[in-house]
Amino acid sequence: MSPKNLQQVETPCLVLERGKLERNIARMRDHLAKLRVGLRPHVKTAKSYDVARLAIKGQPGGITVSTLKEAEQFFAHGITDILYAVGITPNKLDHVAALQRRGADITIILDNVESARIVAARGVALGIKFSALIEIDSDGHRSGVKPDDAMLLDIGRILEGGGTQLRGIMTHAGDSYNCDTVEKIRAMAVREREAVARCAARLRAAGLPCPIVSVGSTPTATYSEDLTGVTEVRAGVYMFFDLVMAGLNVCKVDDIAVSVLATVIGHQPDKGWIITDAGWMAMSRDRGTAAQKTDQGYGVVCDLAGAPLDDLLVVSTNQEHGIVGRRGGGTLDAARYPVGTLLRVLPNHACATAAQHDRYHVVAGDAQVTAVWPRFSGW
């Protein structure tokens, strides 16, 4: 597709500002370089090789994925070192084995004895060695072995027993998304590091290998001040950022690199509403800022150049309709936004919004589309 202006594109569609993307990537790279730890970018946000290659540049070369489809797509682009960072299920092991046989170096994760036994047995049955990390629960957020649980060593011994190879440990401080101050994020980063440091020491003291000690979340990666003992950091949303990250003070609103381009289709002047063609199908149903100090509705409305407009939000959505109104209600000058006006909407959650689209319209600060980058979804 040849480059054109955003004025010529059908809406809704996804816009990516390349300058902001590169600035975000450089900031995380420089920060982690100071802490002397490499980055294993999480490609679940972008699901695009064109984006990921910018994030991988100057890093050790491995990536983190959230689906085997991501593994397949990035392996097809020549990336072999792939951490699949969702607890493995039996029905995916044949697929992992097939990827390994084709030359991919896949690392899976698990957090319980049952899974370790299943994986080990399947490895033996398939005549393959699955490589695994043990997932550690550093924040009570979701999955993982508690750092002091005896099960850690039980799992480690099963994984070293045949059919599998223990590669180390990983944790994700997902609860950092719920921190309401930067101080709490910093404390969470300390806790994340300490949890894996303790587990690595326990495994090694038991004579078990632990070459990989992996941590990560965009908030904790951003505010980490010491990563001693950590061998790699994982993060993904930092490439794009979003309103949830801005609400956490992990970025500024001006750092947000993705937005949804919408067109005004009508007005309801008595209600102070502008109606657009970007509903929840284009924005996603994510309302991540609803629990933050500043609720951003379904997104912050900007002009075509990406500057926030008059405190306008997408206050409500239907499938293919966005309802734009003033924050807190009130009238607005509909004449400023006639039918056909193009608006850009910053998303609550970049991972969720990007997932609704099959390509990025890459712009260089203005409305000029310099490239169209494909992205994929699904499993």
Next chain:
Amino acid sequence: MSPKNLQQVETPCLVLERGKLERNIARMRDHLAKLRVGLRPHVKTAKSYDVARLAIKGQPGGITVSTLKEAEQFFAHGITDILYAVGITPNKLDHVAALQRRGADITIILDNVESARIVAARGVALGIKFSALIEIDSDGHRSGVKPDDAMLLDIGRILEGGGTQLRGIMTHAGDSYNCDTVEKIRAMAVREREAVARCAARLRAAGLPCPIVSVGSTPTATYSEDLTGVTEVRAGVYMFFDLVMAGLNVCKVDDIAVSVLATVIGHQPDKGWIITDAGWMAMSRDRGTAAQKTDQGYGVVCDLAGAPLDDLLVVSTNQEHGIVGRRGGGTLDAARYPVGTLLRVLPNHACATAAQHDRYHVVAGDAQVTAVWPRFSGW
């Protein structure tokens, strides 16, 4: 892809029970046949020709779409009578014109003088006649001209002035999704019909044509008792139904034809949690039941045959993780749901959940996959 069992499919994935689908379609067809009105199925829920062809059977043959991508996809399957039921934007008119030139009979909608002038002018410029319905606001929900607004006739006259053809009116009682009793849905159905009947009479009294009088939403279509003056009904979610519709008493939980197949990946016994591989990416972020009497979390958890289990809900989600717990909290017997257990999760909102997937695994009541039907997303 050859049929197999759900046990052999990688999760998460979308499951469609053909028996329930056909029963739901037959019920709506029989109801509207009694009211002597044809159905123009809305394909935005299913986005699948395999599903839509069952809904079209025995109906006049036209469909409703929410995107021009739907129009393209269904036109490619030979469907020509297509109502694009989202207010038109200038940047889509060339695409509509191209579809018309290729033989599609597209009807667009709009609700204001500005849009009517833009469409008329573009029609003249392109040497084409765009066919349009005027959208009526029957419930204050979103878009449309108020039934008594003088603008109705202004728009009608512009559309009859050249470059366009006025085909009539349409309304969508979207507020029926917020009714908390069946009586209120019935009242909404009456209001929906009366609004368009009044507008049709006003247009005709002014000498303007109004051959099409189109109404629709699954709740009002289900509970309509009189459709005098209405020429067609639009509805989409009735094919699949979902927990929001069950909460409105528009269907029973047992009528829900779509679900997401998930696999248990681990447990957090101290919290009463089962962790699965179906997070919000697979379920969508839709929390439509949160505002209803019974909040169903991110979905009702069923066994492999589709029967609800022990009052289990997906109580929380991350991108690729579902957290399953007991409704209202409390412990559960994790041993009943070992790693690898397959669960089916009924969605809050079928349109949103289905949109996260690229195919339906069609089953016939048990775990046997009898077909795989593709579906599409995006614009």
